[in-house]
Amino acid sequence: MDGSPRSLTATVRHHLLNPMALGYLAMVVGVLAYVEVDAHFVEQQDASFAGLLLFVVTAPTSWLFLMLPEPLPWTGIVVGALFQAVVLGDAYRKLSGRPRHGTRPSGA
Template identity: 35%
Template sequence: MNHQVMNRRLRTLARLTFGNTASRIYLGLVLAAAVFVAADTLFVSHDDASFAGGWVFFLAAPTVFAFIVGGSMAGAEAGGPAWFLYLALVVSVLVQACALGWFTRLLRGTGREHSARPQGA
């Protein structure tokens, strides 16, 4: 594959994932939930387990569950090691942010046909 084509595809993926309002709002919500979970874990003492981490999984659903099921089918026991769960969360959030960007672009109709127009038209 040509180097320029690969760079163009990576820029398009980055633009879909981080370059639109819907994806930014989603990523902001996920970041806020992660900060809440970190603060709850570090600074609040609980008599029993806290369900704060459930918000991050809720925001990463349904793709995070596909990764967890895939990991268990590959031999990981009970959700796998912690690093696998964190990686599944991060990848799930990025996949969903990209999907939101793609869906937003689809709704606006700004696909390839839009970029082929001359600048002055």
């Protein structure tokens, strides 16, 4: 590695642009769409627990934000989704055998 710092866009591209991370983020967006449709277009007699699905999908990171004051639990969903996507992206890179950005294959 040359030791030069990567730009923010290069770092985001490195961690989030792979099938595993993108699939996870697409699932989170799908659950968010379901929750929005349920909240705005479905008539219900009682309260809906659909909003809890966002915390379940982004758990356990989002659960750390649940006891904080009001706007922060919803921030926990974003932080949890991005953190889990980065972890899944790194796991995908390691399991698929693709080298990390800036590393050279052995023997080169």
